[in-house]
Each structure stands twice: as C-alpha cells, then as structure tokens.
Amino acid sequence: MVFKVYGNRDYAASKRVATVLLEKHVPFELIEVDSASGEHKSPAFLEKQPFGQTPYIDDDGFILYESRAICRYIATAYAYQGTSLIPTDPQENALFEQAASIELTNFDPPALAAIFEGFYRPVVHGEATDTLALTEHMKKLGSKLDVYDVILGKQRYLAGEEVTLADLFHLPNGELLLDIGCNFLSARPNVARWWKDISTRLSWLSVKDGINSTT
Template sequence: MAVCKLYGSIGSLATMRALASLFEHELEIEFIPIDLKTEQNKEEGFLSLSPFGQVPVFQDGELTIFESRAIMRCISHIYPNSGKEQIYMAPKMQGIVATWIDVEDHQFDPPASKLISELIEKPKNGLPTNEAAVAEEEAKLTRVLDVYEERLTRTKYLGGDKFTSADLTHLPNLYYLMATPMRRLFDKRVHVSAWCNDIMSRPAWSKVVDMVEKAKV
C-alpha cells in the first residue's frame, strides 16, 4: 500500500481531526507541515490542492481531498478496519452517525471554536477576552451538552454502541476546551464526562496529542 500524505498544521483543529482518523485506521502516512504564520497555505502550489487555502489536505495516490470532515468520512469508507471501522455497514446506522457528525459541525463546533478563541487564542496573543461573548457561547454550548447528556443515557457513544467518526470529530475541540474553565460543563454531566474520558483516552488520539505537545516545545 502506498503511503498516504497529509498536509496540515499541527495544533489546528481540522488537522488534528484528520490525523486522529488516520491513526485510528492505522495508516502509514507522510505528514507534510504547512506553515500558516508565513502563509504557506496561500502559495500557488498549496492552492492547487486546497483552493480555499485551508488545511488539511489528504492525498492517497490520485485522490486529493480537502475539508477535515470529508477526509474523516472518506478514510472510514476506504480503509475500514474489521471490527474497528469508524462507520456502521448498515445504511440506517450510517445515517445516525452522519446525523451526529452534522450536529458536531453545526451545533457543537461553533460555540466551542469561539470559546477556544476567546479563552486561549486571544490571551496567547495578548488580546483581552470578551467576557460577554464567552457568556453567550457558554450558554449555547450548555444547550448542546444537555442534548448530548440525554443521548448518552441511551447509547454509549453518539452514533450508537461503538466509537465512530461521530465521536472522533469532537476530539480536537475537547482537547482545547478541557484546558479552560469550560471543562466544568463536561464534568458536571455524568454521561458526557464518561464519554469524554473514554474517547480522549484512545491510543490513536494520544498519538495526536503527543504530536501537538511536542510542537509546543
């Protein structure tokens, strides 16, 4: 099997999502770093792969895909691991997983990303946190987590009885949110807390975290 390539920036939410999927499927990859600070993502060569200049980009032979959730879905279908694949083979169950991936994209990610910006990115760059924005996004995330808590009283994972891409897609935001005061929103919900501890302890995710932590040094 040819080695797959992933162009990305360590620490970016989208790159972390794609890496997690690749590691879950135990694929041999060549990671090609793209420096966003020097705007390498806006160079002609990279734009030929990702027309909007966003990381990551996944290459598998003649196949080139951008957008991290599309990469995650594609990998799940092309490289299923028997008993460990991040999808269900039954179409109805695939629909359930797809629903919760979309929930993460449209309901969970927007407030989570804004909270990470306010609580981590702004202070790191010497900018003041907008406390009103934090309160607004915390309220939105609270409503989402209430839905998750109810869902997880009935199934071990969001997509059903096994870990799937519906869970994996949350990992990058969870990694950063757990380092903020927003962690309390997860800890106070019994089923959400157990779910977080479960998916964040997976060996594939630990490999991603190790890459991110080493890049900080």
C-alpha cells in the same frame, strides 16, 4: 505511495485527520505547512486547497480537503482495516449521519466561538478576551451538552453502542475547551463518561500533544 497529510502538527483539524488514520492503521507522512509565513496562501498550496486552509491529503495522487470529508474518505477507503468508524447498515448509517450532523451544527459553532475568545484572541492575536462573550458562548454550548447528556444516558456513543467518526470529530475542539477552562464535563455524568472513553483512545493520545509521521 505514502499517504500524505499537508497540515500542522498542532492544529485541531489536522489532529482530527491523524486520529482517524491511526484508528484505521494507515501509515502517513505529515508534511508540515508553514502557516506563519503564509505558505497556505501560496499559489502552489491554493492549487490543491483553494480556500488556503489546512489540512489536505494526497493518497496516491488523490487530493482531498476538509477534515471531516477526509475522515469519511479514510474510513471508507480503508474499511477493511482498523476500527469500523462508519456503519454499513442503512439505519445505523443514518444514525451515524445524524450524530455527525449534531457535532457539526450543535457542538462545533459554540465551541469554536468559545475557543476563539478564550484562546485565539489572547494567544494568537494578542487581544483581551471578551469575558462576557466567552461566558455567553459557553452558556450556548452548555445547553447543547445538556441534550448530549440525555442522549448518552441511553447509549454508549452518539450514534449507538459503537464508536464512530461522529464521536472522534469532537476530540480536538473538546480538548481546547478544557485547556481554556471550559469544563463541559461538570454536572454531566454521561458526557463525562463518554469523553473519558473517547479521549483515552490510543489514537488520540498519540496526537493530542502534536502529530508525528508514522512512516
């Protein structure tokens, strides 16, 4: 059975999953969910994803939702192929989990808040951007990225010298931040070096402008 991703070709969380599938050389089919018509809130969809959010995956009958959980599953279920994205050594794995937690708790909240103000509010909701709020969100994000710059001044990636899921998790929202004019790379040379490294990976370049099935 073909690995199936039920999601949206242009949505950040779906791109996160597709990037990891490409890193792990797992062929997949994207099943486009018509969110505009409310398909993600239909009874059939809610049976698989009770929160009515995309994406979820079907791997030969195994259903899983939440993009970061899906990425962890892919990296472990297909550990024997593609890029090794989760360390197996206990201490290296702990450092990976630390880095993954940093992304989830320190980067993602201010990044999503800034993206909402700079993109979703004007483009999706047709409302005026609250520029003061956007500035404040970017300021909070900047303080976190200043710490990133210190960490990345000591090692190549957030968990050490090898790329992991923790790095790749940043890609979709990092790209959106750049799109709304939040140049988080400015004056942070180590962050800029790291971002250039992860954002030029073939996996990300293949999905950043939209996901296509590989089967």
